[in-house]
Amino acid sequence: MKHRIRQLDYLKSIFILLMVAFHLVYIGDKYPYAKQIVYTFHMSAFLILSGYLTNIQTDAGNFLKKQLWIFIPYACMETGYVIMSHILPVRESVSEITPTLLVYKIFVKPMGTYWYLHTLIICCTIYYCIFRHIHATTISRIILFGVCLFATSYFGGLMAFANTIYFLAGVIIRQSKLPFTHIFQASFLALVPIAMLCCFPDNLNRGTLAGITITYLAISTLLYIHRYLPEFIRQYFYFIGRNTLVILLFSPIFTILCKTFLPFLLFEPTGMLFMFTSVFFTTMGCLAMAWSMDKLHLSRFFFGKDTILSRQ
Structure with a gap:
């Protein structure tokens, strides 16, 4: 995308904050x-946004470079997470660390x-390879893309097909040339069906039609709320x-540290004080780490660019 769409930055901020909140054990x-409801739509919506925002109008060298500089920090942090899961008493515990296990993870x-x-x-x-190197109609390439995602998920076992559906949906919206906010229209009335759907546990599955509907309605509801937020609050969301x-x-570094707050905040029985404190601490901690890496000129080695913290 040549310019940022403020509503999409806002949506991304909401979904990442929900991710942080419900990764607090x-x-x-x-x-x-509530966790089941949020898990039905927050990362699903993130994948729709990712498919919509992925830029394939670039040469292969630049595209591969961008993917490499996502892979490098991903691989470093995944390795750290696996090691941490071996050392610390966490739910996703790892009994032993081996090179084979690290490669697998x-x-x-x-x-x-x-x-x-x-x-x-x-x-x-896969998206780039098909849409840049296969000469066919857009519909044909979308179908081929879907088949490849299915094969990679079910036969390769590399992804959950339920997740790839949402990325594919974002690609379809992008290829349709329609603005994102024309497909997902802000609506107060979306609250009614989403509330009804969320009353039934069987609907809380992103891989079902009900899950897809909840994701659509959640985006529409959040876009409606965006209209009425004060500008200074919007700016904070855009930055995040x-x-x-x-x-x-x-x-994950900071959500683990947040456990130290819990004994001091148990006087508040709902847990909301702990949640808001922890989400604020985690978000600010992550941004501070990015700022520090920029100032220490470490971002070029970890992210492939001089600055990773985006201010505009």
């Missing part, structure tokens, strides 16, 4: 049904939030939305 355990079945980057790299690469990569990469 205490909050996930205290509100399991990086290339086949990543742990934690990093599955998203793994899926993103694979989907983007421009920097979701560093939050996704570094958030």
Whole structure:
């Protein structure tokens, strides 16, 4: 995309903040049904946005360079996450660390939030290869892309097909040339069907038609809310939305540290004080890490660019 679409930055910020909030074990355990609802749409919507925003109008060298500089921080953080899961008493525990296990986790079945980057790299690469190097109608290439995603998911076992559907949806919207906000129209009325759907646990599955509908309605509802936010609040959301990569990469470091806050905040029984404190701490910590890497000139080695923290 040649210019940023502010509504999309806003949506990305909401989804990344929800990711942080419900990766707090205490909050996930205290509100399991709310976690099910959020998990139905937050990363699904992120994948739609990713498919829509992926730029294939570039030469192969630049495209591969961009994917490489997503892979490098992904591989580093996934390796750290696996090692941390071996050392710390976490739910996704790893009994022993071997080179084979690390390779498997990086290339086949990543742990934690990093599955998203793994899926993103694979989907983007297939998307680019088909739409840049196969001469056919747009419809034919979309069908071929869907077949390749299916094969990679079911026969290669590299991704969940339910996730790739959403990336494909984003690609279809992009190839249709229609503005994103024409497909996902802001609507207050979207609250009614989404509330009804979320009342039934069987609907809380991103791989079902109900899950797809919930994702669509969640985006429409959030776009409606965006209209009425004060400008200064919007600007904060836009800033976070421009920097979701560093939050996704570094958030596990800070969500683990947030456990130290819990004994001091248990006096507030709903857990909301802990959640808001932890989300703020995690978000600011991730942004501070990115800022520090820029100032220390480390971003060029980790992200392939002089600055990773986006201010505009």
